[in-house]
Amino acid sequence: MPEVTLVEAARLAALQEMRADPRIWVLGEDVARGGLFGQYRGFLSEFGAQRIVSTPISESTIMGAGLGAALVGTRPIIEMRIFDFAMCAMDELINQIAKIRYMFGGQAKPALVVRMPHGIWRNSAAQHSQTLEGWFAHVPGLVVCVPSTPADTAGLLVQAIRSDDPVLFFDPKNLFPLKGEVAERIAPIPFGVARTAREGSDLTIVTWSAIVPAVEDAAGMLAARGISAEVLDLRTLWPWDEAAVMASAARTRRLLVVHEAVTAGGFGAEILARATEALGPGALRAVGRLGQPRVPVPFAPPLEDALKPDAAKVVAAAEALMAR
């Protein structure tokens, strides 16, 4: 299997699907030039200007036009450039895309993918660094993908493009250079199936997206200290693999959720609440969450580093759980 970067894995996945289905097209700013990150490099020459459409900086209409095009039977990939810009298209995403199948009694399924590279990246400050994926898991009608490896990015993107549901695809932009093996023929990865990144017996760490490599590093550091951490990469936040999380937590009896998003009101809270409901209040010896404090992401490197979860913070959080 060839080893490619995560962003190249995403490019190959979209390329494979667009070659197979002429109804698939891409719209977004600068996509005909290859996209901000090169995720559509070469698409214009292969697919032409009707299928790789560079648009004005009109986020509402990028999002809403994607919906309209889906309603007449095409399968758009809506590229939002940077996740934070999707804030300009919340009516189209939340009031329209997420509702339309239900509100119209099933007359239409808007088969579309919204790609939104998210997360802390190169000291980009508060309007280019957010991780708000938990918001969208809260909205009925949406699928939320949060991959962290090249293979998972490729497989989930294939699944997203083939899905009849609207799928929000959070590209982990800080991991775009990360290398990994991707099959020549990319198979879809089903939604709602976690990946066991590392097996362990002392505690379960549930995580996703750009923070996963830091959690894996932390698990290695914990092993050196005699603590066996199991790491589950959820890969999709809705649907999420509740069965895998519960099975692991029931075994280790310690559950830590690590996400780059703000801790308060984050999806980690949902996971711990469900664990309490499903396993009973006495089933777990210790639970915890690690995320960002409820503070906007700052610019200066020492400030950003102070707030961002990293391997050392994961180790400290895990050790605190083991002490209980």
Place this chain on the structure above:
Amino acid sequence: MTGGGDNRARLLALYGTMCRIRAFEETALAAHKAGEIPGPLHVSIGQEAVAAGTCLNLRRDDRITSNHRGHGHAIAKGAGIQGMMEELFGRAGGHCRGKGGSMHIADFSVGMLGANGVVAGGIPIAVGAAQGLRLLGSDAIVACFFGDGAINRGPFLEGLNWAALYTLPVLFVCEDNGVAAFTRAESVTAGPGIAARAEALGVPATSVDGNDAAAVDQAAARLVAEIRGGAGPRLLHARTYRLMGHTSTDPAAWRDAAEVAAAHEEEPLARLRARLLEEGVPDKALGALEGDAQAEMQEARARALAAPWPDPAIAWDDVQDAGAVTETA
């Protein structure tokens, strides 16, 4: 338009559609007042000529998007009346199975891509539908209905620029009833007006008396021909008047009584009726159209009232495939 006979037939077709819209709205208002229809209801009484005149020029495979005051657009595009009435009543036989109601009527079988509860919400959808249709090799066009309030929202600027940029087959129809909810449009809209705004965005605009059904029809016919010929988007600015309040429970008492009385003098059904009489159509024939429309809507109301409610179990359906929640507790 060719000979006088053809013209008369066309005017009669317009009148028939307008009578059906008026009768539907009056019936819905009465049913709402009687407590038969839950939720908010926005009727389009006084604006029927815009819907009828525009949609008379559309094919079945053309698409429309609509707004919160959208019953007339749906009827003019050919949406099934019983499905519409039952949707208003929240019944299982509604076009949306009772999940949408008045503000979310859609009938995809006739190209009606949905009313919309958000002002200007249909504009991006319409331009995208046009772009998608082109990609699929279709020569169908999209008509996008919105009110004067929508031109102050961002999607108006974005969507018209977009449609002009990609030369998309979209007819933007601005129903200018002069009032955005409870606020006079002129008091919140700067600049030289709707048509000028469209022109500034590269979309040629035509203004008409939107209470003159024949004028709307003729303007729409020309614009639709241009759009279908590949000329790109056009905007039809139709001046009209909302004879009722914003919602069925709003008396719009802030309006001057003389203004409303004058507006009734100019209302589109009376005007078209007078014109048809001048053209020699017998009063009896017009009365028959009016009576048929009333009877159709009364029957739809009675059937809707007797129609079954949706099974509560369907509240869980059609959310999404992946990750659908199925428990009923």
